[in-house]
Amino acid sequence: MPAWIDHAIWWHVYPLGFTGAPAAALAPGELVQHRFAHLTAWLDYAVELGCNGLVLGPVFASASHGYDTVDHLRIDSRLGDDDDFDAFLAAARERGVRVVLDGVFNHVGRDHPRVVQALAEGPDSAAGRWVRWRTGIDGVPELDVFEGHGALVALNHDNPDVADHVADVMTRWLGRGADGWRLDAVYAVPAAFWQRVLPRVRAAHPEAWVLGEMIHGDYAGYVAESGIDSVTQYELWKALWSSIVDLNLFELAWALQRHDAFAAQFLPYTFVGNHDVTRLASTVTDARHVTHALAVLFFVAGTPSVYAGDEQGFRGVKEERAGGDDAIRPAFPAAPGDLAPDGWPLYREHQRLIGFRRRYPWLAHARLEVVHVENERLVLGARSPDGERLVLALNLGDEPFTPAIPSAELLLRSGEELSPSTVPGDLVVGPHSWAIWR
Numbered sequence: 001m002p003a004w005i006d007h008a009i010w011w012h013v014y015p016l017g018f019t020g021a022p023a024a025a026l027a028p029g030e031l032v033q034h035r036f037a038h039l040t041a042w043l044d045y046a047v048e049l050g051c052n053g054l055v056l057g058p059v060f061a062s063a064s065h066g067y068d069t070v071d072h073l074r075i076d077s078r079l080g081d082d083d084d085f086d087a088f089l090a091a092a093r094e095r096g097v098r099v100v101l102d103g104v105f106n107h108v109g110r111d112h113p114r115v116v117q118a119l120a121e122g123p124d125s126a127a128g129r130w131v132r133w134r135t136g137i138d139g140v141p142e143l144d145v146f147e148g149h150g151a152l153v154a155l156n157h158d159n160p161d162v163a164d165h166v167a168d169v170m171t172r173w174l175g176r177g178a179d180g181w182r183l184d185a186v187y188a189v190p191a192a193f194w195q196r197v198l199p200r201v202r203a204a205h206p207e208a209w210v211l212g213e214m215i216h217g218d219y220a221g222y223v224a225e226s227g228i229d230s231v232t233q234y235e236l237w238k239a240l241w242s243s244i245v246d247l248n249l250f251e252l253a254w255a256l257q258r259h260d261a262f263a264a265q266f267l268p269y270t271f272v273g274n275h276d277v278t279r280l281a282s283t284v285t286d287a288r289h290v291t292h293a294l295a296v297l298f299f300v301a302g303t304p305s306v307y308a309g310d311e312q313g314f315r316g317v318k319e320e321r322a323g324g325d326d327a328i329r330p331a332f333p334a335a336p337g338d339l340a341p342d343g344w345p346l347y348r349e350h351q352r353l354i355g356f357r358r359r360y361p362w363l364a365h366a367r368l369e370v371v372h373v374e375n376e377r378l379v380l381g382a383r384s385p386d387g388e389r390l391v392l393a394l395n396l397g398d399e400p401f402t403p404a405i406p407s408a409e410l411l412l413r414s415g416e417e418l419s420p421s422t423v424p425g426d427l428v429v430g431p432h433s434w435a436i437w438r
Contacts, residue, residue: 001229002207005267006364008098009354010305011046014057014275015039016066017329018308021078025063025070032077036084038334040091042308045336049311049347050354053098055182055211057275059085065325066102067184068109068151072169089177098179100211105166106185107146107154115143115153132156146188157193167200174205183228186212191226198227211269223266233259233268233302240272240293241283247396249378253370256300256380260368263301267364270302272310275329279309279316287313288432291349291414292394295434298353299382299392301366308332311350312343349415356412356436360390372403379403391437395429402427408437 015021019035026033046054058066061074075085092099108115108131117127123141132154136142146152155162170181183189201208214222214231223231239255242248262268272293273280284290290313297304309316309330316327333339357363362384372379376397382390391408395401410426413435429435 001267002209004098004207005209005229005303007361008053008209008303009051009357010053010055010100010269010303011049011051011308012055012057012271012274012305013039013042013308014066014329015059015079016057016076017275017326018332019079020331021076023064025061026077030077032081034080034084035078036080036088038332040088041335042332043091043095043097047095047097048351049306050351050358051306052096053100053179054092055100055305056102058102058104060104063109063111063151067104067107068111069104070109070112072103072165073172086176093177099177100180100182100209101173101178102184103166103170103181104184105155105169106188107152110143110151110153112153119143126161129159130156130162146185154188157190160196163193163196167197170197170201170208171204174201174208179207180209180211183210183212186226186228186231187214187217187222191222194226194228219262219268220265230267230269230303232274233262233270235259236268236300237271237277240296241280244284244286244289244292244396247376249373249375249394249396252296253373253378256296256368256370259300259302263365264367268302269305270297270300271305271307272297273307274305275307275325276318277328278318279307279314279328281310281313282315282317286432289396290346291353292396292434294350294353295392295394295412295414295436296380298357299363299380299390299436300368301364301382303364304357306350311347312339313346314343352412360384360388362386362388363390366390371405377401377403379405389438392434393429393436394434396432398431400431401429403429405437410435410437412436 019038021035059075059079060069061071061076062069075081089099114127114130118131122128123133132144133141134144144154146154210228212228212231215234219231236255236259239252243252280293281290284293318324318328363382366382366384369381371381378394380392391405393403414433
């Protein structure tokens with residue numbers, strides 16, 4: 001795992017939605033639409049937020065939403081071309097921003113040339129061996145698809161040609177200047193597949209970071225068997241919002257104990273929102289408690305990520321229907337100055353918490369302890385390898401709360417800029433508030 005990842009804080013962007021790209025691929029002959037400049041215009045905003053990394057959703061040629069790839073070696077013409085992509089990477093590099101690309105290697109779109117060829121030539125052809133097949137009606141072979149999505153054709157990960165192709169794709173774009181990969185739906189790909197791919201990638205780019213999307217499964221086991229660096233920590237994501245909504249911080253305490261065990265084995269990718277889930281501000285409907293989730297995100301071990309718009313309190317509900325992701329993948333204005341004014345206080349609260357994380361970089365690998373837990377109150381301790389200790393207390397209740405900890409220096413309190421006159425040893429956590437001490 002590269003050393004730089006310990007200091008990475010991510011801003012996660014879904015480019016097709018962010019830039020207002022058309023929902024479907026451009027027709028043959030249509031002119032390229034140069035939208036990467038729209039992303040470039042927001043780089044300074046991300047840096048001012050405190051982020052130094054960008055996790056990009058799909059940017060390769062696809063039929064619709066980006067996860068139905070038709071060409072891994074070509075930039076989606078709805079976003080731009082190679083020159084646009086190179087210019088964007090150069091702008092990110094000038095600002096010290098790392099860029100991670102989204103690789104969809106579990107499946108491809110039905111319009112992918114290999115799929116078209118496989119359908120024409122059959123399962124036993126060279127192209128046919130690139131994809132998975134299943135027995136259809138009357139025993140006739142038909143394409144196997146990903147989780148019932150007819151437009152997403154599952155790749156055959158037992159085929160060495162597929163492994164070669166994926167290794168070539170990953171190496172090519174890293175060579176163009178990307179810093180790592182997010183592997184979409186990695187939980188559906190056999191871990192052994194990456195043992196055939198990643199050694200070649202790492203031989204050419206030893207500083208690359210590889211993240212896998214794991215919604216469910218054995219996180220630590222998959223990391224160890226596959227050789228990837230990290231996985232998405234969905235267990236923690238789920239516990240963060242549901243424990244706050246249900247006023248059941250015992251759930252969060254349990255999830256954090258599991259998280260601590262994961263963090264002892266690899267560096268988890270932590271988040272409170274992404275392009276596949278209902279927005280935090282729509283889930284945690286009591287606005288007083290939204291930043292409690294953020295306080296935990298930037299306190300616990302891992303490499304934390306902010307989904308673009310969450311820092312402004314964007315709302316959006318994911319629905320299980322065609323177009324059901326549109327509300328959580330909106331177009332952004334041309335520049336940050338065009339944002340509505342009511343989101344900036346939450347942006348500044350993100351800045352304070354990210355600034356805190358920057359001052360204590362050892363939190364990336366901190367060991368965590370649950371000091372105290374009630375339904376509406378939780379006290380956590382984080383300890384560095386050198387023995388430095390920080391304490392976070394959450395209070396979801398209507399009454400003030402004084403945690404039973406030794407006198408300590410107050411570092412942060414929700415919604416409050418501390419001044420030099422702040423009373424040392426102040427341990428009171430107000431109603432619906434949180435605080436951090438050293």
